[in-house]
Amino acid sequence: MSREIAARPAPFVLDIGRVALVIIDMQRDFLEPGGFGAALGNDVTKLRAAIGPIVTVLAAARAAGILVVHTREGHRPDLADLHPAKHRRAAGIGRAGPMGRILVRGEAGHGIIDDLAPADGEPVVDKPGKGAFYATDLETILHKRSITQLILAGVTTEVCVHTTLREANDRGFECLVLEDGTASYFPEFHRAALEMVAAQGGIFGWVAASADVAASLAGA
């Protein structure tokens, strides 16, 4: 069954049997004080605006029965999967903080915030990089379910959301990005990143409001 969602640069034709919601890195380490985002000098409160819209779309996605995938950026406790090049520019990774070792799997800070906790059966993809396809089994999970369309949400718009969007495009997925269900520590980067998606006839895909996406999922 297909439905149209109001989107930029053109309506998105949603194929309910082939779409997945991918929620990127809504982890305490990015959204709460004392984590990775804060260690890099960011105001983490700027990301909280995305939570409500994602909660709305997540509820609609679950009700519609579509695949929901969660991702988490982070590293093995021994940091064996942390490239020195990344470590040099993010020296806080692995250091002890109020939510445990920063950006390390199994620590409290690495976990997804309670509002968006994964439900039983929803795949959680752990990724060592910014993109959700690099060094993960995400592509296999999506292909096994015959997914061809992705609704992308999460943080941050210009880093992990964009990297995943670009990886997905080159793998042939149609991508719709939630304009209010993504956020950045830098509002101007958020705006520009969304513009980049829809510019040039939708060079990377579509941008839509969460309310419109949730309404389409609800009617599906």
Ligand code: C5J
């Ligand atoms: C960053 C991310 N910003 N999830 N990660 O380092 O966007």
